[in-house]
Amino acid sequence: MLKIEPRKNRSNFLEVSAPVIAVILTMIFGGFLFLSMGKNPFEAIKLIFWDPIMSPTFSEYSRPQLVIKAAPLILIALGLSFGFRANIWNIGAEGQYIMGALFSGSIGLALYPLDAWFIFPLMILGGIIGGIFWAMIPAILKIKFNTNEILVSLMLVYVAEQILALASVGFLRNPEGLGFPGSRDLSKYPSASNPELIANSGIHVGVICSFIAVVFLTYFLTYHRLGFQIKLIGQAPKAAKFSGVNVNYIIIFCLGLSGGLAGIAGMFELTGPAGLINIDFNVGYGFTAIIVAFLGRLHPIGILFAGLLMSLTYVGGELAQFMLSIPAAAIQVFQGMLLFFLLSTDLLVSYKVSFNLGTNNSNPKSKSE
Amino acid sequence: MDFSDINFSLLIASLIVAATPILLAALGELVAEKSGVLNLGVEGMMIFGAISGFIITIETKNPWLGFLCSSIGGMLLASIFAVVTQIFRANQVASGLALTLFGLGLSALLGQSYTGIKPVAFPDMHIPILADIPVIGIILFQHDFIVYFSIFVVFLIYYLFRNSHFGLIIKAVGENHDSAHALGYNVILIRFFTILLGGALAGLGGGYLSLVRVPQWTEGMTAGAGWIALALVVFASWQPFRLLIGAYIFGGITLLQLNLQALGLEINVALLSMSPYLVTIGVLVFMSARRNKNSLEAPKSLGKTFFGL
Numbered sequence: 001m002l003k004i005e006p007r008k009n010r011s012n013f014l015e016v017s018a019p020v021i022a023v024i025l026t027m028i029f030g031g032f033l034f035l036s037m038g039k040n041p042f043e044a045i046k047l048i049f050w051d052p053i054m055s056p057t058f059s060e061y062s063r064p065q066l067v068i069k070a071a072p073l074i075l076i077a078l079g080l081s082f083g084f085r086a087n088i089w090n091i092g093a094e095g096q097y098i099m100g101a102l103f104s105g106s107i108g109l110a111l112y113p114l115d116a117w118f119i120f121p122l123m124i125l126g127g128i129i130g131g132i133f134w135a136m137i138p139a140i141l142k143i144k145f146n147t148n149e150i151l152v153s154l155m156l157v158y159v160a161e162q163i164l165a166l167a168s169v170g171f172l173r174n175p176e177g178l179g180f181p182g183s184r185d186l187s188k189y190p191s192a193s194n195p196e197l198i199a200n201s202g203i204h205v206g207v208i209c210s211f212i213a214v215v216f217l218t219y220f221l222t223y224h225r226l227g228f229q230i231k232l233i234g235q236a237p238k239a240a241k242f243s244g245v246n247v248n249y250i251i252i253f254c255l256g257l258s259g260g261l262a263g264i265a266g267m268f269e270l271t272g273p274a275g276l277i278n279i280d281f282n283v284g285y286g287f288t289a290i291i292v293a294f295l296g297r298l299h300p301i302g303i304l305f306a307g308l309l310m311s312l313t314y315v316g317g318e319l320a321q322f323m324l325s326i327p328a329a330a331i332q333v334f335q336g337m338l339l340f341f342l343l344s345t346d347l348l349v350s351y352k353v354s355f356n357l358g359t360n361n362s363n364p365k366s367k368s369e
Numbered sequence: 370m371d372f373s374d375i376n377f378s379l380l381i382a383s384l385i386v387a388a389t390p391i392l393l394a395a396l397g398e399l400v401a402e403k404s405g406v407l408n409l410g411v412e413g414m415m416i417f418g419a420i421s422g423f424i425i426t427i428e429t430k431n432p433w434l435g436f437l438c439s440s441i442g443g444m445l446l447a448s449i450f451a452v453v454t455q456i457f458r459a460n461q462v463a464s465g466l467a468l469t470l471f472g473l474g475l476s477a478l479l480g481q482s483y484t485g486i487k488p489v490a491f492p493d494m495h496i497p498i499l500a501d502i503p504v505i506g507i508i509l510f511q512h513d514f515i516v517y518f519s520i521f522v523v524f525l526i527y528y529l530f531r532n533s534h535f536g537l538i539i540k541a542v543g544e545n546h547d548s549a550h551a552l553g554y555n556v557i558l559i560r561f562f563t564i565l566l567g568g569a570l571a572g573l574g575g576g577y578l579s580l581v582r583v584p585q586w587t588e589g590m591t592a593g594a595g596w597i598a599l600a601l602v603v604f605a606s607w608q609p610f611r612l613l614i615g616a617y618i619f620g621g622i623t624l625l626q627l628n629l630q631a632l633g634l635e636i637n638v639a640l641l642s643m644s645p646y647l648v649t650i651g652v653l654v655f656m657s658a659r660r661n662k663n664s665l666e667a668p669k670s671l672g673k674t675f676f677g678l
Contacts, residue, residue: 089462145658150409151600152653155646158593162643290466327481332474339467340449343459
């Protein structure tokens with residue numbers, strides 16, 4: 001039978017190696033998945049994890065894509081990780097991402113075709129406000145009425161998707177678009193666009209922002225009082241209350257942070273890679289970011305690597321789709337599997353697990369089932 | 370706009386059909402939550418049930434077998450959740466989310482060649498004599514087997530928690546797993562059972578969606594139904610009959626919204642489509658605000674991991 005004892009100190013070695021084990025397990029089981037679909041598993045795994053970075057034929061396109069897709073994932077996951085640490089479950093980042101894009105897009109489109117330096121910063125601000133606004137709804141409801149933030153934030157994703165649809169066929173539609181849904185292309189509007197800063201690198205302002213956010217939040221989590229309080233609430237809620245942590249303030253802070261970062265991610269995506277507001281603007285970054293946050297062990301630096309890895313599965317997944325016609329849904333399964341393995345290996349980090357074989361129990365203290 | 374186009378007895382009858390998938394899923398989740406397990410993977414189990422039932426029905430032309438397989442499908446997915454949370458002691462919230470993401474992906478993968486096909490119709494049961502009563506006959510006695518089965522499950526779960534010893538054990542595990550363990554109950558085993566039961570019912574609900582309610586397969590067709598089921602459990606304060614009422618009210622709103630869209634009212638389609646979600650939020654707020662005054666509360670160990678062995 002399994003015997004589980006809490007560790008006195010979380011094992012640092014396992015803390016780092018558990019995600020690696022999970023990735024390896026996912027590769028093995030994913031390989032079986034591809035095999036069951038009649039594909040060569042080794043070729044598929046190589047296409048997903050190796051070729052986007054190393055292959056001379058694909059990397060020219062894939063490498064910039066890797067950074068472009070990692071940036072929103074990292075930004076959103078960073079915000080989510082703070083809440084997850086404090087047991088505040090914002091799973092509606094997808095909605096906050098959409099609202100950030102809508103707010104910033106509305107500002108940009110309202111000022112079109114004005115040429116001014118302040119438009120882009122104003123749109124960034126709009127993105128942050130949009131995201132925070134959408135995240136404050138579950139936050140305030142939780143504080144005022146103790147309403148479950150998981151369900152409210154998720155319901156608001158569906159509402160935001162409807163507003164997005166409304167915007168792309170209605171109030172934000174391109175007046176010169178011949179009646180097709182979708183707004184003007186903001187990436188072609190110089191004052192509002194978020195272009196590639198170095199040619200063929202994929203690096204845009206959002207990518208730089210996500211790196212800055214990693215550094216800043218690492219510092220914040222390690223040295224700031226609030227960072228400590230967030231960790232405390234998650235690990236020992238009672239101790240936190242006795243030591244005078246203001247729980248309501250933490251709820252506002254965690255949801256606000258994740259909403260703001262999701263909003264800003266939406267803004268950068270809108271003005272750069274996506275270009276315009278349309279019905280299919282959101283592609284699930286808000287949900288994948290949940291996996292990224294856990295894969296990164298809820299730590300900013302871990303999230304940086306996790307974001308890049310998860311982006312690799314997207315880019316490599318596209319490659320596998322193109323080369324081996326492995327459907328996109330298979331990649332989603334792959335990502336879901338990764339999350340399961342991660343959560344399961346977490347046991348190894350905080351608990352000591354041993355197997356007692358045989359019926360004779362040498363340790364008299366341990367009760368058998 | 371013409372309201373007289375809506376036949377009211379037919380409307381109520383189809384309201385019941387619209388509510389059945391959510392009702393089934395919510396009933397399963399109710400039992401799981403009573404035992405202290407918060408499974409946020411309802412959406413994933415539902416959609417996996419929807420596709421597995423659909424595939425079997427298309428391949429065998431037998432909807433009965435389809436329904437059986439949709440609940441087996443839901444149970445299979447639930448068993449992953451059970452292993453991860455009960456054996457590997459993973460966080461229930463995160464594992465539930467993973468289950469939803471996994472289920473959505475897996476069902477999309479399996480369902481690729483099944484879009485745009487119509488399944489074999491699932492026959493309605495005309496209950497002799499009763500079905501011929503005007504108005505009431507149409508509303509209550511011309512439904513299919515699954516509708517009656519879902520109402521039967523409501524009674525069954527009511528009985529389980531009101532009068533049975535086993536229900537008492539489940540409640541004990543959900544209220545305080547350490548005490549239940551000390552009394553000699555196998556917490557993990559009981560939770561395994563309730564999780565699998567929850568999966569079977571969620572899968573059946575999903576199967577009803579793809580085989581009767583729509584009836585077709587489209588990717589992501591549950592569209593939040595699983596999450597609404599989760600909200601319903603809170604709304605019902607973990608009581609099966611309130612769940613029944615809640616589900617039917619909710620079915621009514623969904624249906625009214627669709628009917629208004631069909632009537633081509635001057636209300637925007639997007640506004641109508643977001644109404645079920647807004648109503649859910651409203652209901653959640655209302656219930657949680659009220660709960661502060663009342664003593665009705667969630668099971669004490671809900672969402673907590675049991676470590677003792």
